[in-house]
Amino acid sequence: MSAPFGxxxxxxxxxxxxxxxxxxxxxxxxPALWIAQYLLKLKRPPSAAMxxxxxxxxxxxxxxxxxGGKGAVRDLKFHIRAALKKFDTEIVIADEKTxxxxxxxxxxxxxxxxxxxxxxxxxxxxxxxxxxxEINCHGDGWKLPIIGYLDLVYPRHGLVVDLKTTxxxxxxxxxxxxxxxxIYQRCMGNQQVKFLYVTPKKSxxxxxxxxxxxxxxxxxxxxxxxxxxxxxxxxxxxxSIIPVDPTHFYWSDCIDHRKEIFGx
Numbered sequence: 383m384s385a386p387f388g389x390x391x392x393x394x395x396x397x398x399x400x401x402x403x404x405x406x407x408x409x410x411x412x413p414a415l416w417i418a419q420y421l422l423k424l425k426r427p428p429s430a431a432m433x434x435x436x437x438x439x440x441x442x443x444x445x446x447x448x449x450g451g452k453g454a455v456r457d458l459k460f461h462i463r464a465a466l467k468k469f470d471t472e473i474v475i476a477d478e479k480t481x482x483x484x485x486x487x488x489x490x491x492x493x494x495x496x497x498x499x500x501x502x503x504x505x506x507x508x509x510x511x512x513x514x515x516e517i518n519c520h521g522d523g524w525k526l527p528i529i530g531y532l533d534l535v536y537p538r539h540g541l542v543v544d545l546k547t548t549x550x551x552x553x554x555x556x557x558x559x560x561x562x563x564x565i566y567q568r569c570m571g572n573q574q575v576k577f578l579y580v581t582p583k584k585s586x587x588x589x590x591x592x593x594x595x596x597x598x599x600x601x602x603x604x605x606x607x608x609x610x611x612x613x614x615x616x617x618x619x620x621x622s623i624i625p626v627d628p629t630h631f632y633w634s635d636c637i638d639h640r641k642e643i644f645g646x
Contacts, residue, residue, distance in 0.1 A: 391523055391524040391608055392524070392609060392612035393524060393526055393611060394524075395612060395615050396421060396617070398611075399526075400516075400527040401519075401526060401527075401528055402528065402529055402530060403528070403561050403562040403565050404562075405420060406528075406603055407558040407562075408420075409603060409607050410603050412627065413610075413624045413625075414621065414624055414625070414626040414627070417620055417624070417643075418621075418643065421620070422621075422643065428472060428473070430473045430475075430479060430480045431549075433472045433473050434483040434486060434487055434547060436468075437465035437466070437469045438491055438494065438547050438580070439533065439547075441462055441464065441465040441487075442461075442494045442495060443534070444461045445457070445458055445461045445491070445495055446495070446498060446499065446502075446503055446504060447504065447506075458491070458492070461491070462487070462488050465487050465491065466484065466488075469483075469484055470484075482549075485582070486547070486549065486582040489582040489583070490581070490582060493580045493581075493584070494578065497580075497585050498534065498543065501541065502536070502538075504534040504536055504543075505537055506535070511531075512531040513531065513532045514530070514531055514532075515529065515530050515531070515532060515566060515569035516529045516530075516569065517565065517568055519600065519601055520601075521601060521604055521605045521608060522605050522609075524608050526604070528565055530562065530565055530566055532544070532566065533545050535573075537573075540572065540573045541573060541575075541576065542573050542574070542576070543576055543578050544562070544563065544566065544575070544577045544578070545577075545578050545580070546559065546578065546580070547580055547581075548580075548581055549582070550581060551579060551581050551584055551586055552579060552588070554588065554590055555577065555588045555589075555590040555591065559577060560591035560596055561591070561600055563575050563590070563591055564591045564592070564593045564596035565596075565597070567593050568593055568597060574589070575589065576589045618643060
């Protein structure tokens with residue numbers, strides 16, 4: 383552990399130039415995993431559920447944009463085949479869970495398109511990528527951008543849609559999704575930000591959370607994170623002073639990292 387650190391705040395001390403809603407949520411729910419990913423740069427093992435979400439979104443975007451929108455979804459089977467091929471390339475373990483996730487891809491794409499095709503073609507950045515949004519968070523002696531990337535933007539409808547795939551339809555948004563939505567809402571001003579949830583059997587829209595209230599919670603968590611980071615410029619020292627849940631699925635593929643970094 384080295385000190386003192388001069389006038390650097392905790393984020394500057396570790397070279398952190400921005401955060402995202404996923405980073406903030408991970409810090410709150412699992413600080414050990416946050417250190418592993420954001421300070422020690424260990425990659426999180428990909429999961430079948432993660433790739434299911436990625437390929438569903440790719441297929442939906444492709445079907446809505448490749449042929450000019452206008453509410454028409456064409457060559458849907460082409461995009462579904464491409465999604466399944468990408469999933470099979472990334473996830474090669476054919477167990478029961480993986481098969482269930484793979485089987486969900488086609489109905490999820492179809493349900494998402496059923497909800498979205500009425501809005502026509504979404505708008506993307508000039509390079510075809512997702513639109514980046516950013517707000518500045520000012521804390522106790524620090525300031526840092528919070529960035530995000532929008533899934534689907536429909537300026538003519540004053541609507542921003544974030545697509546979430548899940549095996550079970552929620553009745554309300556979980557805290558991490560509320561915060562993400564409220565960040566986007568503050569960035570997008572008068573445009574309405576809604577989350578579209580799709581399961582293999584149904585779809586539903588949610589837009590929970592008070593923007594000011596959720597952003598205040600985010601600021602509180604970031605203040606805690608900054609104070610924690612300022613304790614040391616050594617990530618391994620920080621890892622040594624926090625609790626670790628060894629049963630978390632991340633460590634099943636990273637047992638050596640767990641033992642080396644956290645000593646358990």
